[in-house]
Amino acid sequence: MALSRNSIRFLSDKAARFVPKTGTYPKGFLVGGIHCGVKKDGKSLDLAMLSNEHSNEAVAAGVFTKNKFKAAPVQVSSRILKEKKGEGINSLIINSGNANAVTGSQGIKDANDMVTVTDSVLKNPHNSSLVMSTGVIGNNLPIDNILGGIPKLALDNLGNTHDHWIKCAEAICTTDTFPKLVSKQFEINGVTYRLAGLAKGAGMICPNMATLLGFFVTDAPVTSSALNQIVKYAVDRSFNSISVDGDMSTNDTIVAIANGAAGGEVIDNSSSSAESFVILQNEITSFAQQLAQLVVRDGEGATKFITIKVKDALSYNDGKKIASSIANSSLFKTAMYGKDANWGRILCAIGYSNVASDHSINPNKTSVSFIPSDGSEKLNLLVEGEPETVDEQRASEILQHEDLEIEVNLGTGGGQEATFWTCDLTHEYVTINGDYRS
Amino acid sequence: MALSRNSIRFLSDKAARFVPKTGTYPKGFLVGGIHCGVKKDGKSLDLAMLSNEHSNEAVAAGVFTKNKFKAAPVQVSSRILKEKKGEGINSLIINSGNANAVTGSQGIKDANDMVTVTDSVLKNPHNSSLVMSTGVIGNNLPIDNILGGIPKLALDNLGNTHDHWIKCAEAICTTDTFPKLVSKQFEINGVTYRLAGLAKGAGMICPNMATLLGFFVTDAPVTSSALNQIVKYAVDRSFNSISVDGDMSTNDTIVAIANGAAGGEVIDNSSSSAESFVILQNEITSFAQQLAQLVVRDGEGATKFITIKVKDALSYNDGKKIASSIANSSLFKTAMYGKDANWGRILCAIGYSNVASDHSINPNKTSVSFIPSDGSEKLNLLVEGEPETVDEQRASEILQHEDLEIEVNLGTGGGQEATFWTCDLTHEYVTINGDYRS
Structure with a gap:
């Protein structure tokens, strides 16, 4: 049984067709999703986490909304990514149900607190986590529920099974009618690597940053600079090439994380690894397109x-x-x-x-x-x-x-x-x- | 009884609220509308005409769609307006039900024929008429019906009563739920002038040229250069400041015509008539806003x-x-x-x-x-x-x-x-x- 019990709300025709029954996931990453008390129905999953458990520090690259009203988590995550130059980013903490957007200084404090508590529970160095939020704009987060949920999620609900990945994908959904999860394997120089990613979308999707939220991770070894270049190229041709209603949200964020856990030669963007770079870029681009297309499949009310x-x-x-x-x-x-x-x-x-x-x-x-x-x-x-x-x-x-x-x-x-x-x-x-x- | 018998299809709540029961119309202009055989129901009005009957030659100014696919009537009318430098434009011929857009060389010939036959029947010099079309894209006009309708409309169905104006406004409608007609009087230097105009809108309305079609006429005396400047200013703040669905059509056209039939000093855009110019500009701008707002009132399916x-x-x-x-x-x-x-x-x-x-x-x-x-x-x-x-x-x-x-x-x-x-x-x-x- 692939879908978790919480998936009962997703038992649509589309969920049956587009949600995978199994997957192969990158080494060294743990994920999970729980209900912590943001969504008002008292049960839908609303807090998701990803943690790099491999001994390598992971590198990350992100693309953020160009909207002038950047939500607090966008401001905080882009600042951390910049300060760390994309290095040593080992976890993600994401809530759905409330976007923490247009929430003033309290919003920034809440986003920072989500990072700090996640780092602390996961025993990360300071500012090793990125934060995302999606949902209604203009209300402060029920931050106590979230901060209380983080240890529960980190200590008891993380894993690397297909079911953990499905729960993680579910926990970032809002009006989505099915969780969006894709995984695949590919080879470079005879070494097998894995890519897995998830996204949430539905409404407010437009060029220049779609899906509100999404992330993908790989166990391939790549420098943060090369990953950054690849992610920009891939997002341009995937999440920035889809549209549901032309609106660009305050929260749109796509993050990629690589931990190199599968070994092999490190891929950078110098000429010496040009061939590997191109293979990785093509793999990530077509992967990102697959994920982005799921967002369109689930466009609010879409039939085509x-x-x-x-x-x-x-x-x-x-x-x-x-x-x-x-x-x-x-x-x-x-x-x-x-x-x-x-x-x-x-x-x-x-x-x-x-x-x-x-x-x-x-x-x-x-x-x-x-x-x-x-x-x-x-x-x-x-x-x-x-x-x-x-x-x-x-x-x-x-x-x-x-x-x-x-x-x-x-x-x-x-x-x-x-x-x-x-x-x-x-x-x-x-x-x-x-x-x-x- | 203000509404013509053909208005029976417009007996909506909005028609009752937004269609005037009477009006005061500029001197020297005759208008009318008939069914000539473009619309397939065999009865809805689909051919409209305006003719300047005053001994003064009229001046005109127009604003046209910026869409790269310009419909044939847009190409023909903008060419005539340019060639004549806005002077000696004495009539308009407009059909609804077919946009004569993306219709190749036959489309251009048809639009030119509409101008030629109108000029001939009204005994105008060559190229004294502008042409507009609105409706479905990509089909050639039923040109014989239109060319046959022009003499019938010109000879037996033009007049200057409120009923003639209503019929003219009806004859340019497509999915509109009511005809859009506005008239008003104003004074400059103690002389009373009149403005009347009509528009069709409904869908495909966006900034950078709205209403698909509209025109307004005045019996104030104004140079073509001054009229041109005023129309650009007014359209920017009216028809280019409305939106129904953000689409810009291939046919959007607003034309203003002035025949000076009410007498008084000619208004130009030199400093000597600065005060009169500003009054006329303000009058035309607020008038154009009133007309443009009716288009929004009738946005396809609009409730707000x-x-x-x-x-x-x-x-x-x-x-x-x-x-x-x-x-x-x-x-x-x-x-x-x-x-x-x-x-x-x-x-x-x-x-x-x-x-x-x-x-x-x-x-x-x-x-x-x-x-x-x-x-x-x-x-x-x-x-x-x-x-x-x-x-x-x-x-x-x-x-x-x-x-x-x-x-x-x-x-x-x-x-x-x-x-x-x-x-x-x-x-x-x-x-x-x-x-x-x-």
Whole structure:
């Protein structure tokens, strides 16, 4: 039995399809999740922890929200990461149910206290932990419940089984309908390494920092500088290439931690380990994409998973801006929900995307197609600026699928490609967000 | 009886409240609307015309969509306006039901033919008319129906009564639930002038060109250069300060026409007529705001009319960017629909707005309040960065009102103010846009 008893609330169709029944997890990390008393139902898991138990000190890299109103845990974690230059970061403490955002000086004190108590219980040196929070904005944390929960979690509820990982993933969820957990193995120079990560998402997901929260860990040996470079690259192409509703939260944080527990040669970003670096970067990027896609799968109220691929852009940034513009168009998203092949809305969104140059988009070179998820032939909607006579029956068949793919070919000759993932905008999204706090 | 028989489809609560029963219209302009065979129900009005019948040639100014995919009528009208330097523009021809957008070279020919036939029937010199279209993207116009309708409309269905104006406003509607028509009088130097205008809106409304379509006319005497300057100023603070869903259409067009039929001294933008210029600019700006607000009132599926006022910004542009960011947040808009005083989402949207400088937003100086529409005391949610203990009962009372006002005070010392209008995001919006074409 893979799912813990607390998972009963997640017994949805999506939970069945997207929550793994097993996994292989990086060596040397313990994780867990408990209910400590932030969530008001008195039982849902709301406190998660990760601890590096290996004798190596771990290195870390993080990407944080660009929102001007940075939540207290974002301020505290980014400060610690900077002060420690990404080295000696051995644990994470995360609560859900309250974002500790816009909570003034008390909020900063609470976030620092979470770090201090975690370090103390885990016998870490001072400031070896990062802290994250997610949930409602503007209320102070029930800090006594959290500080009381930390020893209970650290001493009695950490482990490295699949069930521990599931509980950890559950404990960071808010409106998520299933916990998001991914693990995989890969090899570099004959040594097997593991990656595991989890995320929470659902609403308030947009480019420039998605999932509210997520972290992934590996037992590969890597310098903090190389990890930092890899994480920025990977997040750009994963968590910063997804959108649920275009909102950027005060709390968005992705952290990666590596403890080198699996051994092998240390990977850095000098030319001498170039090949290993590229392998690790590719592994982490595709892993981060897998995790980020789960966030889109669980977009609040979503019924469609939509891939937007922009080809032959002048630059990667152009392609990404255009894909993002489509992904964030409410009109496009409602059309996909309504299974309406309204490619005019796709063009509209291409046309108002804020691309760099006048040559980035040429209406007479632009083509748009649906790529069916069953592998059947693609359906052209617009070919070099001229509308096709669309077989509405065929379009309707394609749009019945849960997974949709839109391909935009800009025909600029630039040859660059960007991919973005989004979901539809549904009645259920409005229902969930019309009354989130009650 | 003010409403025409065709208005039966508009007999909603909003039509009763927002459609005027009478009006005073500028001298020398004839208008009208008929069904010519674009809309498929065989009866809804779909062709509108305005004609300057005064002996003065009229001057015009226009603001067009910045979307890279400009519809054929946008390309044709902006070319004519440029070629004629805004002078000698005596008529407008507008169809609804089909946007003539992404329609290739045939689309351009059709738009030009609409201009040519209108000029010919009205005995205008060549290229004295502007053309607009609104509706579905990507299908060629049923051009024979339109060209056949133009003489019928011009010869038998133009007039200057309130009923003619209502029909003209109806004939440009698509998913609108009521026709949008405003008229008013004002004085400059003891001479009475009139302004009348209409717009269509509903979905795909966003900053940088809203309402899809709108025009207003005056019998005041003004140079084309002065009119151009005034229209840009007014549209920036009206149609470009509203948002329904953040999408910018391929067809957005606002045109102003002045024929000077009421006499008086010609207003230009030289220092000699500075006072008259400012009066006319203020009159046109507040008039354009009134018209633009009707578009928000009729936002697709909207149940709330929301004013967002940003005070004490470093610059007008900063204030507008922040107001726009709030107005376009799906999370904010669903919270207002759900009558949820979730000010955290307002802060979030302030925080990710793309303002100019680091000093534009200071989290510790920012205050947010609800201004009740019944004139009762304002409710502070956040004061200089510190959350207030919100009286939820009181918040709930305020949020019951149809009209809501959010006041953000940035406390920068810059003293600039910007106002934005938007509506909520509702189940009905999703329903309408999930199946627009069928």
